[in-house]
Every structure is written in structure tokens, then in C-alpha cells.
Amino acid sequence: MSPDTPLLSRLRTLLTDHADVLHTDPETLAAHARDAAPFSEAGTPAVVAFPRTAEQVRHIMRTAYELGVPVVPQGARTGLAGAANAIDGCxxxxxxxxxxxxxxxxANRLVRCEPGVVTKRLNDxxxxxxxxxxxxxxxxEHCTIGGNIATGAGGICCVKYGVTADYVRGLxxxxxxxxxxxxxxDTAKGVAGYDLTRLLVGSEGTLAVIVGATxxxxxVRPPALAMLAQFPTLTAAGDAVAxxxxxxxxxxxxxxxxxATSQAVADHGHPMMTPGAAATLIIESDTAEPARDLASMALLCKEAGARNVVTASGAEESRQVIEARRLVTPALGAFAATLGGRPTAFIEDVAVxxxxxxxxxxxxxxxxxRNRLRVFTLGHAGDGNLHPTVVFDESDADEFRRARTAYDDIMAAGLxxxxxxxxxxxxxxxxxxxxxxxxxxVSLELQRGLKRLFDPKNLLNPGKVVEA
Amino acid sequence: MSPDTPLLSRLRTLLTDHADVLHTDPETLAAHARDAAPFSEAGTPAVVAFPRTAEQVRHIMRTAYELGVPVVPQGARTGLAGAANAIDGCxxxxxxxxxxxxxxxxANRLVRCEPGVVTKRLNDxxxxxxxxxxxxxxxxEHCTIGGNIATGAGGICCVKYGVTADYVRGLxxxxxxxxxxxxxxDTAKGVAGYDLTRLLVGSEGTLAVIVGATxxxxxVRPPALAMLAQFPTLTAAGDAVAxxxxxxxxxxxxxxxxxATSQAVADHGHPMMTPGAAATLIIESDTAEPARDLASMALLCKEAGARNVVTASGAEESRQVIEARRLVTPALGAFAATLGGRPTAFIEDVAVxxxxxxxxxxxxxxxxxRNRLRVFTLGHAGDGNLHPTVVFDESDADEFRRARTAYDDIMAAGLxxxxxxxxxxxxxxxxxxxxxxxxxxVSLELQRGLKRLFDPKNLLNPGKVVEA
Structure with a gap:
């Protein structure tokens, strides 16, 4: 048991099942120090709390507020920006x-849930x-609804169906x-007052802790069909999207x-991917007539110059097409393994x-x-959101420096x-x-004002999004 | 020309084409005193300004700010809540x-425009x-994009396509x-910082003046088909919607x-509406196969107990079906004309x-x-948003009192x-x-804090949405 600091002693008094809720062992502290973002600062928490009720969250927040201790909310720590990283003593x-x-x-096409529900479980x-x-x-399969809301998470099908923010009715x-x-x-429409719900979505736990969501x-989505098209030039792929x-x-x-990504997936053995393509589009349609719509899109791809076009005729073939997208992570992992040292992936998230x-x-x-690096770009072409991924050896100081430079250059180019x-x-x-x-x-000044309005002591996930 | 108050003299100095921009004649002041909301308080403005550029808006706002004069932004004044009503001396x-x-x-499915563009003109x-x-x-056909954004406007097709807020990318x-x-x-997706755009949508000109929107x-929407179904009981219509x-x-x-509304439209001569129905549903489908989907919905209506079901087979018949919805306003006007005195309509907007x-x-x-009144309810059943309309003689003090009571009772029932x-x-x-x-x-307290953050002197449309 860790030393009885004022924080811990107060929390133990307030929480009847404190042994279940409060964890201070070094393993738990270390395991909850950061999310999945590489290179982001992270400190060591004083305690990791696992409340089961909103009332317990209230006790924890009030105690931390009175003692001036920062609080960092966490979901599944799958985030890629360091928003869930701990601060020393928090x-x-x-x-x-x-x-x-x-x-x-x-009847109302609604679900009410707590924040820790895993996204896939909710969908199932x-x-x-x-x-x-x-x-x-x-x-x-791992992230939680609370984290999705806090980060304003997107995904693959949001090109058609919208992002997390579009589904949050109330908090x-x-x-x-x-x-x-x-x-x-709880209603489908409503304009009573300023939209605080939307303000909270994407606020990364800096304005409030989410304890429930509507x-x-x-x-349910209709059965989808998929196709794949490979292009000799990037411009041709861009023309096809247009x-x-x-x-x-x-x-x-x-x-x-x-x-690079197309090649890595082909090398990883995906049977529909041919070597040497400059770009690959993977397209899924779940309209009332997906076969007709895919045929039309396949024609547009060919007119734009696509050489290898595979249109699935059924569910199993569609699964194989989509597998090309899913194989990106293992294919990049296989490439990283060839690097030696400490291979790392730096995932960008620029939208243009x-x-x-x-x-x-x-x-x-x-x-x-220019930076002598391997950058694998994949992304959601339909909404201009790309994830260029720098795969490099972190143990090589010069390569590390070049990776950071490339990361910044990519962001500057996007802006x-x-x-x-x-x-x-x-x-x-x-x-x-x-x-x-x-x-x-001016917008930045108002963003800081918002942070101060919600969190005047700057204790809620301080240092994330904007400085108070 | 009105007396040269400090406000007017300063504005005349700053605005080179002030004779074009600034209007102080009694007719213009009276015409711009209020929007379309009945019974809402409204004052008399000191001046009505019609800027043509954002720079002119800046001059007007800065001057009003320095002199402590309130500013009330207006679009087409078609609003129904008094949000655009003037304040004395503003x-x-x-x-x-x-x-x-x-x-x-x-290519990016975007439009950039100024706030005064009429909604239909933008769509055309x-x-x-x-x-x-x-x-x-x-x-x-009359309201403007700026007003739509400021009020967070909805409409008929938002049951499928969403409301104004869902289309505003940037301001x-x-x-x-x-x-x-x-x-x-300008991008389809983005989560950089707190969502100020969404905070501004529906803020009724209390936080900032909109001078441009992305x-x-x-x-373009596919060709639609429409149907109409009439029910012997309200419950049956509700079952059909479910x-x-x-x-x-x-x-x-x-x-x-x-x-009441079904009867008024039937009395007004719509050929498809039969007398005596307890409720009418008007349904439009613009899916890839609207005829098939309407046939399925018509069956569901019949199973729920619908007696008169008319399914359009083409565009002209669909237009006639939709005409039943459009006839509500003239039909209510015809009813109001039979009332004598000063007939007035009080349009509610409750969503359940x-x-x-x-x-x-x-x-x-x-x-x-209970209140011995005629209330005509029509609304967007698909998203539970109803517009019960009390039609009454405003010159009858007792009827006026009962109309206000009914208005409040309806809102209380909805909540x-x-x-x-x-x-x-x-x-x-x-x-x-x-x-x-x-x-x-607590939410209300934060709403007031937001107002103070954006408008510390409480000069922007004061008294609307929340008190500062």
C-alpha cells in the first residue's frame, strides 16, 4: 500500500469499496501512464481510479478539486494524440x-450507455x-464510447455515415x-440553448468527465459489396476519387x-494486389444496389487510368477486398521488423x-x-483524411530526428x-x-476562455488541447 | 434625417456610403422591429444598418461596443421565437x-457564401x-442562410438529411x-480544438455576427414519390410511424x-383528403426504389388501421399529395377568417x-x-417535432388568456x-x-458563462437565449 497522502486518505474515506476502485501499485501506474501516441510526454500518476458509478466519479472529482490535484480521464488508451497521458502526481x-x-x-433509435462500453460491443x-x-x-474492438466521444473519433464508414459527434444526442x-x-x-431534434453537447465532443477530457451518453x-446497414482499383500514378487515383x-x-x-503501402500489402501476400502500383483505392458500397453502383465506380476508375480493377460479386469476395485494407497494419509491422533497432510507427492524421x-x-x-525515410500513406480518400505513417528505427538518433522533421513537414504541407x-x-x-x-x-483566445469557464482551477487534464 | 446622436455621427464618419447603409426613417425602423413571432416583446431601434461588407459590420460593431449600444442582428425576420426582435435604442x-x-x-461538395443569401437561391x-x-x-423562399444558422433551422426533409447545423463546416x-x-x-473532417462552429449555430446572434459561412x-436528391394515409384514431397513426x-x-x-388540420385541408378542397379522419400521414421517399419502399410503408399503414391510403405513381401525383401539406397554411388562414376580431396563429414547436x-x-x-380553443397540430412525425398551432381571436381578452394558457400547457406536457x-x-x-x-x-450557469465570455458587455442581442 502506498503512503497515506491526503489525496489517498480522503479518497479511501469517501469510497466505501476503495480497495476495488483505487490502485497505486507500480504496474498499474505504469500501464496507465499513456495512450498509444508515440513521443508524447507522459508522467506518473499518484493513483489510478476505476470507479463503477457516477457517484464515485463525483467523489473523486470533488476531492481532487479541493486538494488541487489534476485528474486525467482515460478510456481504453487507444488514442493517438497523447490526450489520455498521465501527469506526474495526477x-x-x-x-x-x-x-x-x-x-x-x-422506437426512438437511441441507446443510453456508460462511457466504458467498448464500441464494437455497443454495435453488436x-x-x-x-x-x-x-x-x-x-x-x-478495444476503444470505448467515452473515449470516442472525448476524442471526436472518426473511422472508415464516416465518409457516408458521419463521425462520432454526429451520433451524440446528450451527455x-x-x-x-x-x-x-x-x-x-432524447429527441431527434432540439435547439434549446447553446450546444454544450457538441462542445464537449472532442474536448479530450479537458472540460468535464463523461459518465453517460445518449x-x-x-x-442496420444493408449488405455491402467491395471493389479494389490500382493506378499507375497518384494523379490517376486522385482523378478517380474526383x-x-x-x-x-x-x-x-x-x-x-x-x-509504399500498396507494395507492402502485395508483398504480404494479398492475392488481388499487383506489384508496382502507384496507388490503390478500396471502395465499399452499401446502397440498395451496390453491384450497379460499384460497376459504375469501376468504370470511372478505368477511365481515370486504373489497370487492376477487382469487383467483388459476393460477400466472401468483398471480405477479401477489404482484407487488403486490414492487412496494412501487419504488413507495416513486417516491414518494421526488417529495420532492426527499435522500430516505431508515427501515425499522422492530416485532412485536406x-x-x-x-x-x-x-x-x-x-x-x-528528402528525409530518407519510409512513409506509408493510407487514408480515407473520400473525406480527404490521410494517415501518413513514418516507420523508422527509434534507436537511431539521426533517423529519429528525420522522422520528427518529416512529421512536421507533412503537417505544414497539409495546412x-x-x-x-x-x-x-x-x-x-x-x-x-x-x-x-x-x-x-481570436479563436484560440476564446478556446482558452472556454477552458477557464469549465475548469477555473485548470485541474481537468491540464495541458491538453489548449493551455488554460 | 434623424438627430445626430453620438452613435449616428460616429457611424456616418466611419461608413463612407452611410446614406446607403444607415436608415433611421420611422417606416424602416418599424418594419425591422420584430420577426414573425407573435406576442414577443420588441422595442424600436435607433437605426437599421444594411452593411454590404464584413468591414462595415466591423465598424458598426466596434462603434456600438465603444458607445455601449446593443446590436440586434437580423436576417429575413421569418423567425418564430422573437430572436430578431429589436430593443429600444439598439x-x-x-x-x-x-x-x-x-x-x-x-469537388469538395462545399459552398461559401455571405449570410444574406436566401436559402432557396442557394439551393438553386x-x-x-x-x-x-x-x-x-x-x-x-424568404429566409436567409445567416438566419438559418443563427436559429439552427430545421425543415421537412431533415428527418432524413439532418438540420442546418449538420451542414455548417465553418463560419x-x-x-x-x-x-x-x-x-x-474546409475539410470534410476535423477535430482541432473545441467546436466553436457548432456553438455558434443556434446562438441567435447572441455570441457573434455571422458574416460568412462554409x-x-x-x-442532388433523387426523384421522390409521395403517399398519404388517413387513420381513424391517433393511436393508429402513431403505430404506423412506429x-x-x-x-x-x-x-x-x-x-x-x-x-383538426386534416379536416381543414379537406374542407379547403384537397381531393385526396376524406372527411372525418383522426390523423393523416404524408410520406415522401427518395430512395433508389421509392415505389417499392412506399408500397411497403403503405402496407404498414394499412396494418396499423389506415382507411384512406393514396400512393402516387409519378411526379404529378406526388406533387398533389405534398400539396396537402402545403395547403395547411391557407386552410388555417381560411379558418381564422371565420373567427372575426383579430385572428392570430400561435405556432408551437415542441419535440418529443x-x-x-x-x-x-x-x-x-x-x-x-379544456381551454375551449381550436388547436391545429401538424408536424414532423419522423423526428417527433410537432407544431401545434392555436388559432384564436386576439381581440378577445379571455380567448387571448386561454391561448396563452394552452401554449404553456402544451409545452409543459411536451417536457x-x-x-x-x-x-x-x-x-x-x-x-x-x-x-x-x-x-x-448547472448547464444554465455555464450557458450564461459562455454568453459573458463572448460578449462581456452584454451588447449582442441581449436578453435572447439566456440572460447574461
Whole structure:
């Protein structure tokens, strides 16, 4: 047992089942020090709390507020911006055990749940009622609804179905000082007062702790079909995306792999991927007539210059096409293993206007060459959101320096094209400086004012998003 | 010319074309004193300004800020909550002449425009590029984009396509002190910082003046077909809405007329409406196969007990079906004309969870009987947003009192069913007290803090939404 600091002794008094809730062993502290963002600062928490009820969260927040101890909320720590990283001496407040699905309401296409519910579990549960919760971040088998809301998570199908923010109707919150607050509504529409719900989405635990959410649902998605098209040039792939958009198609996935990523997946043995392609598009359609719509998109790809076009005729073939996208992570892992030293992946998250996609990818390739690095770019072409991934040996000081330079160069190039430094991963600690470059100074001043309004003592996840 | 107050003399010095911009004649002042909300307080402005540029807006705001004069932004004054009502001695700042469409960008499905663009004109302009801007408030032939954003406007097709808020990507603003600010982005996705864009949507001109907007667009909507179903009981209509939802249908309109409204439209001569129905549903589908989907919905209506079901087989017949919805206003006008005195319509805007729709409509009928009034309820059944309309003789003091009582009773009933006091019309001056009843007190305190953060002198449309 750790020394009885005022914080711990107060919490032990307040929480009847404190042995279950409060953890101070070094392993737990170390395991909860950071999320999945590399190179981001992280400290060592004084305690990791696993409350099971909103009332326990209230006690924890009020105690920390009175003692002036910072609190860092955490979900599944799958975030990629350091937003869930601990601060020395803080309380890490994990909502992982608040994982009840409270109410599935098919008549109103709503679900109420606690923040610790894993995204895939939520989707499986509502599917039994013929409903779906579309947002599908890559980590959806592990990440939680609370973390999705806090980071404003995206995913693959949001090109058609929207992001997490589009599904949050209302929130149940605990403020920095321990007060409870509800925002939003149970109705499909509503404009009563300023939209605090939306303000909280993407606020990375800096304004309040999410202890419950009311989420909108959609009818279950129709069966989808998929296709794959490979192009001899990046420009040709960009042209295909533009003509698919211009023709009014709304695919449920429109993913793009650059030359390096296409090659890595082909090398990893995917049978539909041919070597030597400059870019690959993976397209999924779940319209009422996916075969017809895919045929039309396949034609547009060919007209743009695609050489290898594979259109799935059924579910199993579609699964194989989509497998090419899923293989990216293991394929990059296999490449990393060839590097020696301490191989690391630095995942970017820049979004540009869709029309600038090909130009942006060309610039990324130039940045990779200039810095003598391997950059694998894949991303959500349909909404211009790319994840260029620098894979390098962290133990090589010079390579580390070049990786950081490339990371910054890529972000600068994205902003110069009218883009944003984060499409769906968030600011956290990793992109605070970039936020100050991206935002209008007046807007930044108001953002800081918002932080002070919600958290006047600057105790809730301090140092994330904006400095108070 | 009006007396040379410090306000007017300063504005005349700053604005080179002041004779064009500044209007102080009594007719203009009177014409711009209020929006379309009945019974809402309104004062007389000192001047009505019609700036043509953001720079002129800046001059006006800075001057008003220095002199401590309140400013009330106005669009087309079609609002129904008094949010655009003048305050004695204020500057009314009309954005009606800032009406340029700046850029239509089909590749990124975006449009940039000034706030004074009329909603229908924007939709017509983007339609030439195969695109659509779906939000369709009833006043869309007159209302402006700036007003739509300021009020968070809805419409008929938002049951499928979402409300104004869902289309606003970025805003160009002038703050209370005259500083410019940009929020949002040009990209489809983005999570850089707190979502100020969404905070501004629906803020009724209390946080900043909108001088420009970047709006997302969709592909042009496919041709739609419509149907109409009449029911012997409200419960049967409610059951039909529930089973349409449960079956996974997503109609592009799902409108409901109660007994009084159905009868008024039938009396007004609509050939498809039969007398004596307790409720009418008007349904539109613009899926890839609207005929098939309408046939399925028609069957569900019949199973729920519908007696008169008319399914259009083509565009002209669909137009006739939709005409039943459009006839509501003239039919109510015809009824009002029979009242004598000063006939007035009081339009409510309560949203309840969809599952409570039939119960809510039954309660409204009881409230009408109890208060000896005619209440015509129509609304967006698909998202539970009803517009019960009390039509009465304003010159009859007792009837006026009963109309106000009914208005309050309807709102209280909606809130008791888990609803909201405003689905799409806003708070304005009309529902400020209801907002304090609807919102959590902690939320209300933060709402007031937000107002003070953006407008510390309380000069921007003071008294609307929340008291500072």
C-alpha cells in the first residue's frame, strides 16, 4: 500500500469499496501512464481510479478539486494524440469499468450507455434490434464510447455515415468541481440553448468527465459489396476519387493506399494486389444496389487510368477486398521488423480538401525521399483524411530526428493546402503547437476562455488541447 | 434625417456610403422591429444598418461596443421565437444585403457564401452543379442562410438529411467588440480544438455576427414519390410511424396532420383528403426504389388501421399529395377568417421522443378542449417535432388568456414526456423562461458563462437565449 497522502486518505474515506476502485501499485501506474501516441510526454500518476458509478466519479472529482490535484480521464488508451497521458502526481480516472448499456430504444433509435462500453460491443448489442451505431474507428474492438466521444473519433464508414459527434444526442457529465450536469436531449431534434453537447465532443477530457451518453442509431446497414482499383500514378487515383464524387456516388468506404503501402500489402501476400502500383483505392458500397453502383465506380476508375480493377460479386469476395485494407497494419509491422533497432510507427492524421488529395500525397512522397525515410500513406480518400505513417528505427538518433522533421513537414504541407492538423485523432499533447498555428488567434483566445469557464482551477487534464 | 446622436455621427464618419447603409426613417425602423413571432416583446431601434461588407459590420460593431449600444442582428425576420426582435435604442444589423454566393466547389461538395443569401437561391445555385443543400425550413423562399444558422433551422426533409447545423463546416464572424474570427474548416473532417462552429449555430446572434459561412453539400436528391394515409384514431397513426421506423425505412418526409388540420385541408378542397379522419400521414421517399419502399410503408399503414391510403405513381401525383401539406397554411388562414376580431396563429414547436407522439397529440387535443380553443397540430412525425398551432381571436381578452394558457400547457406536457421546448424554432424572447425550466441549473450557469465570455458587455442581442 502506498503512503497515506491526503489525496489517498480522503479518497479511501469517501469510497466505501476503495480497495476495488483505487490502485497505486507500480504496474498499474505504469500501464496507465499513456495512450498509444508515440513521443508524447507522459508522467506518473499518484493513483489510478476505476470507479463503477457516477457517484464515485463525483467523489473523486470533488476531492481532487479541493486538494488541487489534476485528474486525467482515460478510456481504453487507444488514442493517438497523447490526450489520455498521465501527469506526474495526477489521478488517472479510468471509466473502463463503467461499462453498462443502460437502455436500447428501437422506437426512438437511441441507446443510453456508460462511457466504458467498448464500441464494437455497443454495435453488436444494437444490431440485435436491427439497428447500427456506425462510427468505426480502427480500434473499435478495444476503444470505448467515452473515449470516442472525448476524442471526436472518426473511422472508415464516416465518409457516408458521419463521425462520432454526429451520433451524440446528450451527455451526462461530472464537472471539475464534482457537480453533475446533463446536456442535450432524447429527441431527434432540439435547439434549446447553446450546444454544450457538441462542445464537449472532442474536448479530450479537458472540460468535464463523461459518465453517460445518449447516442442516436440508424437502421442496420444493408449488405455491402467491395471493389479494389490500382493506378499507375497518384494523379490517376486522385482523378478517380474526383469523378466518383462528381458522379454523386456516396460509397460507405473510399480508402486509399499509396505506392509504399500498396507494395507492402502485395508483398504480404494479398492475392488481388499487383506489384508496382502507384496507388490503390478500396471502395465499399452499401446502397440498395451496390453491384450497379460499384460497376459504375469501376468504370470511372478505368477511365481515370486504373489497370487492376477487382469487383467483388459476393460477400466472401468483398471480405477479401477489404482484407487488403486490414492487412496494412501487419504488413507495416513486417516491414518494421526488417529495420532492426527499435522500430516505431508515427501515425499522422492530416485532412485536406478532397480536391488536394493527390497533390498532398505527392508532397508526402517528396518529404519521405528528402528525409530518407519510409512513409506509408493510407487514408480515407473520400473525406480527404490521410494517415501518413513514418516507420523508422527509434534507436537511431539521426533517423529519429528525420522522422520528427518529416512529421512536421507533412503537417505544414497539409495546412498549406487548406487542411487541418487533425482529421480524427485529436490534439492531445502531440499537436498543441500545431493547434496554435492552425487556429485564428481570436479563436484560440476564446478556446482558452472556454477552458477557464469549465475548469477555473485548470485541474481537468491540464495541458491538453489548449493551455488554460 | 434623424438627430445626430453620438452613435449616428460616429457611424456616418466611419461608413463612407452611410446614406446607403444607415436608415433611421420611422417606416424602416418599424418594419425591422420584430420577426414573425407573435406576442414577443420588441422595442424600436435607433437605426437599421444594411452593411454590404464584413468591414462595415466591423465598424458598426466596434462603434456600438465603444458607445455601449446593443446590436440586434437580423436576417429575413421569418423567425418564430422573437430572436430578431429589436430593443429600444439598439442598432438593428441586417445582413440581408450581404447576399453573395462566393464559391461553389463541387469537388469538395462545399459552398461559401455571405449570410444574406436566401436559402432557396442557394439551393438553386448549387443544383446547377448536381448538388443540393437539403435544409428546407418552411420559409425557405424568404429566409436567409445567416438566419438559418443563427436559429439552427430545421425543415421537412431533415428527418432524413439532418438540420442546418449538420451542414455548417465553418463560419466567418465579427465579435461583439468588432474583432474578426474564423471557426471550422474546409475539410470534410476535423477535430482541432473545441467546436466553436457548432456553438455558434443556434446562438441567435447572441455570441457573434455571422458574416460568412462554409457549408457542406450533398449530391442532388433523387426523384421522390409521395403517399398519404388517413387513420381513424391517433393511436393508429402513431403505430404506423412506429412500425415504419422499426422496419428500417428512412423516408425523406414523414409529416403528420391531426384531426383538426386534416379536416381543414379537406374542407379547403384537397381531393385526396376524406372527411372525418383522426390523423393523416404524408410520406415522401427518395430512395433508389421509392415505389417499392412506399408500397411497403403503405402496407404498414394499412396494418396499423389506415382507411384512406393514396400512393402516387409519378411526379404529378406526388406533387398533389405534398400539396396537402402545403395547403395547411391557407386552410388555417381560411379558418381564422371565420373567427372575426383579430385572428392570430400561435405556432408551437415542441419535440418529443418519437414513441410519445400519439400520446402527446392526444394531450394537445385535451388541452384544446379544456381551454375551449381550436388547436391545429401538424408536424414532423419522423423526428417527433410537432407544431401545434392555436388559432384564436386576439381581440378577445379571455380567448387571448386561454391561448396563452394552452401554449404553456402544451409545452409543459411536451417536457413531461421527455421532450424539448423547441425542436427547430429557437428560444428567442418567447421561450427564455422555458429554457430555464428545461435545462439543468448547472448547464444554465455555464450557458450564461459562455454568453459573458463572448460578449462581456452584454451588447449582442441581449436578453435572447439566456440572460447574461
Amino acid at each position: 489521478v488517472v480516472l479510468s471509466t473502463a469499468r463503467m461499462d453498462r448499456i443502460l437502455d436500447i430504444d428501437p 448489442a444494437v444490431a440485435e434490434h436491427g439497428l447500427s451505431y456506425p462510427p468505426d474507428p480502427a480500434s473499435w 451526462d457529465l461530472v464537472l471539475a468541481d464534482g457537480r453533475r450536469m446533463r446536456t442535450g436531449r 447516442l442516436g442509431l440508424r437502421p 469523378s466518383i464524387t462528381a458522379a454523386g456516388h456516396v460509397p460507405s468506404a473510399l480508402e486509399l493506399l499509396d505506392r 480538401p478532397r480536391s488536394e488529395l493527390a497533390k498532398f500525397m505527392g508532397t508526402i512522397e517528396e518529404i519521405a525521399v 498549406a493546402l487548406g487542411g487541418t492538423s487533425t482529421g480524427e485523432h485529436g490534439i492531445g499533447t502531440l499537436k498543441r503547437e500545431w493547434l496554435t498555428r492552425e487556429l485564428d488567434p | 442598432v438593428v444589423l441586417s445582413t440581408a444585403r450581404m447576399d453573395r454566393i462566393l464559391d461553389i466547389d463541387p 445555385a448549387v443544383a446547377e452543379h448536381g448538388l443540393s443543400y437539403p435544409p428546407d425550413p418552411a420559409s425557405w 466567418d464572424l465579427v465579435l461583439a467588440d468588432g474583432r474578426r474570427m474564423r471557426t471550422g474548416r 457549408l457542406g453539400l450533398r449530391p 412500425s415504419i421506423t422499426a422496419a428500417g425505412h428512412v423516408p425523406s418526409a414523414l409529416e403528420l396532420l391531426d384531426r 421522443p418519437r414513441s410519445e407522439l400519439a400520446k402527446f397529440m392526444g394531450t394537445i387535443e385535451e388541452i384544446a378542449v 413531461a414526456l421527455g421532450g424539448t421546448s423547441t425542436g427547430e424554432h429557437g428560444i428567442g424572447t418567447l421561450k427564455r423562461e422555458w429554457l430555464t425550466r428545461e435545462l439543468d441549473p
